[in-house]
């Protein structure tokens with residue numbers, strides 16, 4: 455029984471116009487529930503691809519991905535969508551907020567077509583308040599700074615209390631200070647809510663603040679170590 459996520463011999467080949475790109479090559483790693491893992495590596499090393507296949511946004515070409523022993527690579531599209539809703543929140547470098555919706559509406563958006571046993575508006579409001587946006591509930595994204603928009607995106611990713619937060623360079627568009635603030639918000643949510651975090655970053659200083667660092671190169675894992683255990 456895997457208590458978390460097991461990536462087992464996963465490969466991903468992109469095919470297009472006669473060219474094959476081996477984005478992931480036989481990658482194996484385990485992620486324990488609740489841990490905070492950074493993923494680093496040069497551009498094109500496969501970090502985003504790894505996150506996409508773990509998050510069921512994309513299917514691997516080979517290998518298996520097990521969440522608590524359930525193999526998500528065998529799921530239908532529909533099963534994958536339900537699985538994602540229940541288990542995974544994403545944040546990206548681009549905030550991907552809906553420009554015509556307020557902060558509060560953006561956070562509630564993933565819940566619109568879902569039946570949930572709690573008050574959607576109350577949940578979204580409390581989450582925004584907890585990350586310091588209680589006075590911006592009715593602001594549109596265009597009225598918010600980059601750091602505030604990313605905070606809205608974090609609240610949206612966590613509104614359904616997923617077991618995993620997958621973050622693809624969430625500080626990439628922010629200045630250093632704001633990037634650190636965002637990192638600390640994610641770290642404290644990881645500690646408070648117990649959601650595991652896989653955090654792709656180019657920022658080696660931030661990466662060192664995780665529990666564990668995975669370094670990728672050419673579609674493979676080059677190193678996988680606990681922070682402080684060099």
Ligand SMILES: Nc1ncnc2c1ncn2[C@@H]1O[C@H](COP(=O)(O)OP(=O)(O)OP(=O)(O)O)[C@@H](O)[C@H]1O
Pocket residue numbers: 468469470475476477495496497498499500501502503504
């Ligand atoms: N949809 C796609 N079609 C074709 N090739 C792709 C696709 N997505 C990624 N790739 C290729 O797969 C390889 C890994 O890309 P990936 O985006 O995972 O790297 P990365 O480490 O996240 O890079 P970066 O740090 O620049 O975001 C690259 O060679 C990339 O060009």
